[in-house]
Amino acid sequence: MSRAEFSRATRLELRDRTGGHCANPQCQRQTLVPLPDRGVIDFGNAAHMAAAAEGGPRYDAALTPEQTRAYENGVWLCPSCATFVDKLVGDYPVSLLRQWQRGAEERCRIEALTGREYDVRVDPGTVTRKTRAFLQRVRDLRMPGGRVSYPAFMRAAVIPDIERLLRDCQAMTFDHPLHAQLDVACNMQRELLDWLRHVVCLLRDPNVFWHTDDGSLHRVGWYPGLPAPRGGDAETDRLNDCILRIHQLAQELDSFASGGRIRGTW
Numbered sequence: 001m002s003r004a005e006f007s008r009a010t011r012l013e014l015r016d017r018t019g020g021h022c023a024n025p026q027c028q029r030q031t032l033v034p035l036p037d038r039g040v041i042d043f044g045n046a047a048h049m050a051a052a053a054e055g056g057p058r059y060d061a062a063l064t065p066e067q068t069r070a071y072e073n074g075v076w077l078c079p080s081c082a083t084f085v086d087k088l089v090g091d092y093p094v095s096l097l098r099q100w101q102r103g104a105e106e107r108c109r110i111e112a113l114t115g116r117e118y119d120v121r122v123d124p125g126t127v128t129r130k131t132r133a134f135l136q137r138v139r140d141l142r143m144p145g146g147r148v149s150y151p152a153f154m155r156a157a158v159i160p161d162i163e164r165l166l167r168d169c170q171a172m173t174f175d176h177p178l179h180a181q182l183d184v185a186c187n188m189q190r191e192l193l194d195w196l197r198h199v200v201c202l203l204r205d206p207n208v209f210w211h212t213d214d215g216s217l218h219r220v221g222w223y224p225g226l227p228a229p230r231g232g233d234a235e236t237d238r239l240n241d242c243i244l245r246i247h248q249l250a251q252e253l254d255s256f257a258s259g260g261r262i263r264g265t266w
């Protein structure tokens, strides 16, 4: 009976994508041992999710030999974990092993991107979920895109929604449903919230003048009889700068949540 073994390249890819760590999140043991002078002992296992041969653990007759020896069917494990997952098959279904490998790769990616040791409280799935929840709240604001005028902005009626989001994000602690948990993402969240705060200040400032649609100037809380307002363009520019930064930060957070690069990390 032939066994669908992994190629050397696939084995190394499984190993390198977890940084050599066992993918079991409860274990995470390093499987590479640098020897005192030179050389490395690699005692990890490129384990099959669905077994390499008929009768093996989690064998799946529906898979072709190519699919069985493919990267997608592998998980990097230390010898102890490799033994357990093959002996207690019922406790370690393919879906769980797939989750382990993905999680280990994500931990490795985040460690590399942030240059920090991984916080054991941080679960990559939770980071992604919370970042996306935060982004959804930002998208729900329906901030106008492109260059906008004050009246266009006011018509969009986003100010109460912005204020609600700012209130909800006051004193965001680690367990807050929108807290992205990783410094690199939290910093972007904080920056984005600062720009939103700035937008509200601008729009609510009774000393700021705005151009209206007909080209005249309008002041929030302006009373007839006061000196005629002057200026207005500078405020419109500032408003548009804020909006641009908010859109940029939302895009960067989205890229982060989708596994992309982060500004300034590479």
Ligand SMILES: [Zn+2]
Binding pocket: 022, 023, 024, 027, 028, 029, 077, 078, 079, 080, 081, 082
């Ligand atoms: Zn292990």
